[in-house]
Amino acid sequence: MALPIYASPLERIWYWTYRVICALIFIFLIAPILVIIPLSFNAEPYFTFTQKMLSLDPEGYSLRWYDRLLTFGMQNPDAPRDAAWWGDVWRNSAWVKAAKNSVIIGFFSTILATVLGTIAALGLSRAEMPFRKPIMAILISPMIVPIIITATGLFFFYSATGLAGSYVGIILAHATLGIPFVIITVTATLMGFDRSLLRAAANLGAGPVRSFFKVQLPLIMPGVISGALFAFVTSFDEVVVVLFVAGHDQQTIPRQMWNGIREQISPSILAVATILVVLSIALLTAVELLRRRSERLRGVSPA
Amino acid sequence: MSDIPIGPTATARQQRLETADGTPLKSALARASRRQKLRALALVAPLALFIIVTFVLPIGQMLLRSVNNTQFSDNMPALVQWFAENPPGIDPDEAAFAALVSDLRNGAAQRTVGSVGTRINYEVPGTRSLFTATARRAADLEPPYREALLEVNSDWAREDIWAAMRGASQAYTANFYLAAVDRKRDLDGNIVQSDPQNRVYVQLFLRTFMLSGVITLICLLLGFPVAHLLATLPLRKSNLLMILVLLPFWTSLLVRTTSWIVLLQGQGVVNNVLVALGVIGDDGRLALMYNQAGTIIAMTHVLLPFMILPLYSVMKTIPPSYARAARSLGATSWTTFRRIYLPQTIPGIGAGSILVFILAMGYYITPALVGGATGQLISNQIAFHMQNSLNWSLAAALAALLLGAVLLLYWVYDRLVGIDNMKLG
Numbered sequence A: 001m002a003l004p005i006y007a008s009p010l011e012r013i014w015y016w017t018y019r020v021i022c023a024l025i026f027i028f029l030i031a032p033i034l035v036i037i038p039l040s041f042n043a044e045p046y047f048t049f050t051q052k053m054l055s056l057d058p059e060g061y062s063l064r065w066y067d068r069l070l071t072f073g074m075q076n077p078d079a080p081r082d083a084a085w086w087g088d089v090w091r092n093s094a095w096v097k098a099a100k101n102s103v104i105i106g107f108f109s110t111i112l113a114t115v116l117g118t119i120a121a122l123g124l125s126r127a128e129m130p131f132r133k134p135i136m137a138i139l140i141s142p143m144i145v146p147i148i149i150t151a152t153g154l155f156f157f158y159s160a161t162g163l164a165g166s167y168v169g170i171i172l173a174h175a176t177l178g179i180p181f182v183i184i185t186v187t188a189t190l191m192g193f194d195r196s197l198l199r200a201a202a203n204l205g206a207g208p209v210r211s212f213f214k215v216q217l218p219l220i221m222p223g224v225i226s227g228a229l230f231a232f233v234t235s236f237d238e239v240v241v242v243l244f245v246a247g248h249d250q251q252t253i254p255r256q257m258w259n260g261i262r263e264q265i266s267p268s269i270l271a272v273a274t275i276l277v278v279l280s281i282a283l284l285t286a287v288e289l290l291r292r293r294s295e296r297l298r299g300v301s302p303a
Numbered sequence B: 001m002s003d004i005p006i007g008p009t010a011t012a013r014q015q016r017l018e019t020a021d022g023t024p025l026k027s028a029l030a031r032a033s034r035r036q037k038l039r040a041l042a043l044v045a046p047l048a049l050f051i052i053v054t055f056v057l058p059i060g061q062m063l064l065r066s067v068n069n070t071q072f073s074d075n076m077p078a079l080v081q082w083f084a085e086n087p088p089g090i091d092p093d094e095a096a097f098a099a100l101v102s103d104l105r106n107g108a109a110q111r112t113v114g115s116v117g118t119r120i121n122y123e124v125p126g127t128r129s130l131f132t133a134t135a136r137r138a139a140d141l142e143p144p145y146r147e148a149l150l151e152v153n154s155d156w157a158r159e160d161i162w163a164a165m166r167g168a169s170q171a172y173t174a175n176f177y178l179a180a181v182d183r184k185r186d187l188d189g190n191i192v193q194s195d196p197q198n199r200v201y202v203q204l205f206l207r208t209f210m211l212s213g214v215i216t217l218i219c220l221l222l223g224f225p226v227a228h229l230l231a232t233l234p235l236r237k238s239n240l241l242m243i244l245v246l247l248p249f250w251t252s253l254l255v256r257t258t259s260w261i262v263l264l265q266g267q268g269v270v271n272n273v274l275v276a277l278g279v280i281g282d283d284g285r286l287a288l289m290y291n292q293a294g295t296i297i298a299m300t301h302v303l304l305p306f307m308i309l310p311l312y313s314v315m316k317t318i319p320p321s322y323a324r325a326a327r328s329l330g331a332t333s334w335t336t337f338r339r340i341y342l343p344q345t346i347p348g349i350g351a352g353s354i355l356v357f358i359l360a361m362g363y364y365i366t367p368a369l370v371g372g373a374t375g376q377l378i379s380n381q382i383a384f385h386m387q388n389s390l391n392w393s394l395a396a397a398l399a400a401l402l403l404g405a406v407l408l409l410y411w412v413y414d415r416l417v418g419i420d421n422m423k424l425g
Helices: A009-039 A064-071 A083-092 A094-124 A132-144 A147-161 A167-191 A196-203 A208-236 A240-245 A253-262 A267-298 B008-015 B025-067 B077-085 B094-110 B113-123 B128-138 B145-152 B159-168 B175-180 B201-232 B235-250 B253-264 B269-277 B292-315 B321-328 B333-361 B365-370 B378-387 B392-416
Strands: B183-185 B191-193
Touching: A009 A267, A009 B201, A009 B235, A009 B253, A009 B292, A064 A094, A064 A267, A083 A094, A094 A132, A094 A167, A094 A208, A094 A253, A094 B025, A132 A167, A132 B025, A132 B392, A147 A167, A147 A240, A147 B025, A147 B378, A147 B392, A167 A208, A167 A240, A167 B025, A196 A208, A208 A267, A240 A253, A253 A267, A253 B253, A253 B365, A267 B235, A267 B253, B025 B175, B025 B392, B077 B094, B077 B159, B094 B113, B094 B128, B094 B145, B113 B128, B113 B159, B113 B175, B128 B145, B175 B183, B175 B392, B201 B235, B201 B292, B201 B333, B201 B378, B201 B392, B235 B292, B253 B269, B253 B292, B253 B365, B292 B333, B292 B365, B321 B333, B333 B392, B365 B378, B378 B392
Parallel strands: none
Antiparallel strands: B183 B191
């Protein structure tokens, strides 16, 4: 979109104004995420840049809020930091416990969503699939229906079936919320899958199961993994359903953050937020690499 | 032409087409295709079953609760029977009061009277204590019960309470939907507006639609130029810039909301920068949070990627040659944009706008944290009734209305865009 030679002065002015506008919008998108990173190293309990931070004085920065993440909820936070202290962190620190819960719930709900979603996507992408559109609409709907409605429905359902306050209940709910992402990514990958490869495999004597695992799955794997990552992030970031159906002791990272923000927001929240931003950068990189790999497998290379 | 057999002979030969085992080809093909269909269905079945059990059924059950409330009818059997035997218009007689007293005695013994009082309290505010206080003394009451009850509390003669009890004696009721649209029944059963101080929900629905519309519009205004830039830059550069769009998309919603709290609060970064620049005085700090402005700013940021991505995927397919042709035919750049480029982006505008609008309507977390009192949406009211006021049937009715609006838009989205075309990143 280079500026053509024949552009009038007005068009030249617009060309640069347009770029400036776009730059401002990009800043709007990214700045709020980046701004919390330096603030989480604030030595003072404020949410703004202190004079010392602005003058890049090392005294203005500290790791105290990260330290607080570990010590909060511990039995003996002031004990010498030996193996026993770390054991105390692992068992009692509120944020570590929340992280453990989040990982457990995220892991199992991702497995469930990915397996069920991938199998269903295989069926949905077949040409013979009857009632394709309405079934697809129902399977995608957990993404569209407002989360508060899902949470309300699950609250009543789990109270009636005794799943309230159980890990199984949260895992099932999070799997439901992650499934649309798996379906969307895997069906998109399957669209680029050459079905004649399956016929070739059958021709060479492979049964349907063998040809799936040996031929189809390796080729659609990038899509499956990025769907799984989406499902994991959905579960890892979900707070409303947890608030409604989880038991009192089932803290997760988002729930702990939610409570922290509502009750008394401390810079510890910014430390957690920074860790989560780093995590999301890692996940984004993973998905981007998978996308490129998928394109390479399909023989579409970016220009 | 003549060597192609036509007429009866050909038909007969076609009918004789058979597979190796002698079954007619037509039925063999039909069977094969049926088997294919079943196989495809069998692959989808486990997930469909899963979604039905963990998603469709719970929501259906909740919707049932919006029209079905047995808090009163289950716990006041004698009075329910009296209402069934005596049509509306008959004033409560001694038998009715006797039934009331016997139900209150049972209610006090089984501790259900609180839930009965709560149910009537929804219809006639301030009556819950009437039930609980009377039930405590119900055991000592002697016939004639009418006088005895009126002596305990003269409110038992109130017509509106008896009308509310008659209404609540039916398990199935539309009253919660009436309440959700600020309506109620008067003594004669006509639907009238609620008292002015109770009229909140219509306004709240309107505010939800209005704020979602504003957020969608801002997202479109901000997303359009960015999507256009991404679609027209060389792929290497645009991939790099795309990260700036995708990173917020992948970042936790709570993290993004937290950072807006940090930025927008009175002593926050935005106000500090403005004060340092001398744009505003130290005493004139802007109230950017805990009001509608906070909700709009934070939600625009959260939903912007959902606008940019569909716009981008449509814009990428628009060939630049049309615009060049228009220019070479003498159109100004503005005319080219308005008459050639813009119409081609309409599918993307539609897809992005509906998606953002749907998601904005149901938002809960961000308004709850940065919205204050004026920036709350309908979801927050549903949560309030679920967790604080415990009027679950009203929460369900509000949720049903919101769900109806969302599903309607979802259907429109499906017709316009097709859900199979939804893309993520």
